[in-house]
Amino acid sequence: MEIIKIAVDAMGGDHAPAIVIEGVVDYIRENQHDDGYKIMLVGKEKEINRELRKYKNFRLDRLEIIDALEEISMKEHFLTYWRKREKTSIKKAIDLVKNNKAKAMVSAGNTGAVMALAKTVLGSIKNIDRPALAIMLPTLKGTSLLVDVGANTNSKPHNLVQFALMGKVYLENIYSIKNPRIGLMNIGEEEVKGNELTKITHNLLKNLDINFIGNIEGRDVYLGEADLIVTDGFTGNVALKVSEGLADVMLSMLRREIMSNIFSKIGFFFLKRSLKRIKNKLDYAEYGGALLLGVNGIVIIGHGSSNAKAIKNAVYLSYKFISQKVLQKISQEIEKSKISLAELKHV
């Protein structure tokens, strides 16, 4: 049996390397009897070893450490990290995938840097012009996948069609959703509504052999009307970030109100578990992270504020991604789709 190797950027995230190591150790502990994988921790070797010494009773033989002298900080700009990129943990982890030494890489680091480096180093898989960032959103009915949340700033209709097909394969294979309901983010339900991009894309999706349910308005996203919502990276990024911001602000307001008097404090005591459950439902940590779909390798990008659970779940996610051969299936899906991509490109 081939051993599945997963590279984890030990230096990525607001609480790295401590939280990353904790998440990896948790993963190893939950899979004590599995000899079929190995995790390659990429980062400053000394710091990694110092963190590892905090833990006992886990299989150290499931780990490999790949030294990296540099790291890219969370908000570092392109121009400052690009020069030192070769020595960074992000680039080294991506190189492991490129050179087939790892099958997937996980980072909770600088999203822009991971995307830029992954796109440059790995390139796109066959039949895909532009990779897209996909993220699972919690909804009233369960979850929905939103693609693209920021890998592209200017998209064409044929890009959005590819996003839809990639998302479909992902949901079918990772979440076992058969024939997922696919919606197009738009500002009206009618087919004629929207901007040039959505009007043309609507027409293309309608003619594909997929379960296209039409336009999805912003209001319907969290109702769970679709399993997959396709949008351009600009709109998707704004929608995602606005949601995160609003959820935080609502919880802050609640906290402020609760602390304002004794009665609401009593109320909070009784409601605590309910509020916790809601917070968990909204928690990105459950879903492991965002996926850079379409690059020639598996790249999972965790939230900057990832906790150990998010890291652990990202490792689970990449394991499943590899064992289900999702990348190959994406290529096949687009190949077999009746749309001639050559034609679409000229739309």
Next chain:
Amino acid sequence: MEIIKIAVDAMGGDHAPAIVIEGVVDYIRENQHDDGYKIMLVGKEKEINRELRKYKNFRLDRLEIIDALEEISMKEHFLTYWRKREKTSIKKAIDLVKNNKAKAMVSAGNTGAVMALAKTVLGSIKNIDRPALAIMLPTLKGTSLLVDVGANTNSKPHNLVQFALMGKVYLENIYSIKNPRIGLMNIGEEEVKGNELTKITHNLLKNLDINFIGNIEGRDVYLGEADLIVTDGFTGNVALKVSEGLADVMLSMLRREIMSNIFSKIGFFFLKRSLKRIKNKLDYAEYGGALLLGVNGIVIIGHGSSNAKAIKNAVYLSYKFISQKVLQKISQEIEKSKISLAELKHV
């Protein structure tokens, strides 16, 4: 003294005409000693009179009824309402503004219909190419104005510049915010980030004599980092609708959790007032409605689910709009702005 006349679409909204009449009566009762205004209720006369009979002790002399045989339902499509438009309450209310018989119109009806008819009938004010829909959002620090939330599907940089200037005048005159902080909705803080539209717009706004604070990411919207956030109508509409949907879903989850067991029900009893205060803070009813800025007349569009308070506040808002001469000031602001609009149009 000239009497300020405000046309109110009695048939607009999910709960019309009952709620609309209730809101108008509330306004009249709160202004018992004011002879300086009149409200023109536009709609099916019989229905309006039937509703009015429910109320006593208010000045009926502040009301006028304008009969309209037809109404446009909330989700009615362009093609079905366009033929009957002349007889509808929305069109008649807009005509009153056009013919200078009213200075403003308020409707909680079909937003698309109000926008389309207002743009067609009223046209734009001097120096404005495209009207924009503006809405007040609650934030952690207070409120922020978001422009455009859906009046346009395809915008050019010079449109966004005009949105910024219109919003600025509005905030200065209606909310007394001096030199409001103006941000551009974007998917990164750096100047070079974003799509073609935001990159060029950033450059234009930077060169204007306004308090431009740069790009605003989705996450920062509800933190209240800017007094005014400028965006294209597609992105703005998605951001607004996603927010409404998420807030509803979070409150639904909370309700579901609360009802699930006796302890959380007890907790809710004590927290009730706190939750109510948060709900109020998030409530659009406080802010009266959205404004169609830039048409040649004052047009306020309430939320479809407006309650009586929202209608009342929309009347207050239009009164202030008129008395502060905001429309004229918008024209002047753009006139005096150093940017040559003729040049901007070619960007």
